[in-house]
Amino acid sequence: MINTAMDSTEYLNQQRRGRLILLCMLIFFIIPIIAVIAMYKLDWRPKGESVGELVSPPRTLSISQALINSNGTKVSTSLLKDKWSMVYVTTDCDLQCKNKLHQMRQLHVSLYKEIPRMQRVLITTTPDVADIARNYPELLIINQPADDVIAFSQQFNIDNETAINANRIYLSDPLGQLIISYHASTSPALVRKDITRLMKYSWTG
Template structure:
């Protein structure tokens, strides 16, 4: 083989690498064929990610802790229906332990509890059963932010990406991209491992 032929083959190989990358990404997203090859995350990836802002969250936290949910921190989000059953309470406890275990990096993570409601909640419903639940959560988890959102809207936004939203834990990056979720089968250790890795490689948040 001549030097000229070798040079052409080398050039073809170099130019072909980006194309192969695009093809591999396409196959991975559309067929899942590469889903478990070289996988390092424990959570389930959400592809493409969902913008946190489209969930239209309404803050239910106390007035001394207002939030717009757009600050550049990583966000660990617990989803539940109007109340917070035993499984929901376990998820809240799990995320609190993960948060504590981050130590000096804890300020880079924010915890959010989201109530899935068919009708928006307001601060005027002070006597409602759900507000009683909110008050209990805030006492047990003073550093958590609480929000509500329309159930139909969040189901539409996460349709075909997160099965059965109740008692799921979502992870959003500092830019507001919901990019991973965890089920009740995931342990706190698995969630902590993912977050520590993401904090290590992240240039923001």
């Protein structure tokens, strides 16, 4: 009699556990579907600032063999490969340009352990960049010859906007593809957050 009562209790306990597991599975699978349907029906979208403008599809950047850097040596055609690149494009590097270069350096430094995975590149038609090179020794400067620099810079044009006048930061991935750009007014803190997330989940570079 005692064994029968114990078996009955065990059976009831198993039933309760089974129902609980079934309920949990229903909650796990059904609620997300209901949420998606509700979002679709109500036309609801999560709010949040779009940090950068995606280049879709990613644009493979081609470096001409004629390009020369600030040291007077030829730029490697693989310069934008194997590393992430923060790129700034301008004609004369005036005060606006120097402010952006300072911002890029601060962004780079703030990446901490990811610093070696990123490089900074300035594309400019300014012939004399000795002062810039001295103040930003790790900055890669492409500035000669002017015609080839301008032609190269056009690969960063987005829609009807000319990169050389846009005051944007452009980001290319370790495959040498232009993937995103940041408007001149975008907060550096947001740019950093975006870049950090991209690098964290990337299997390249």
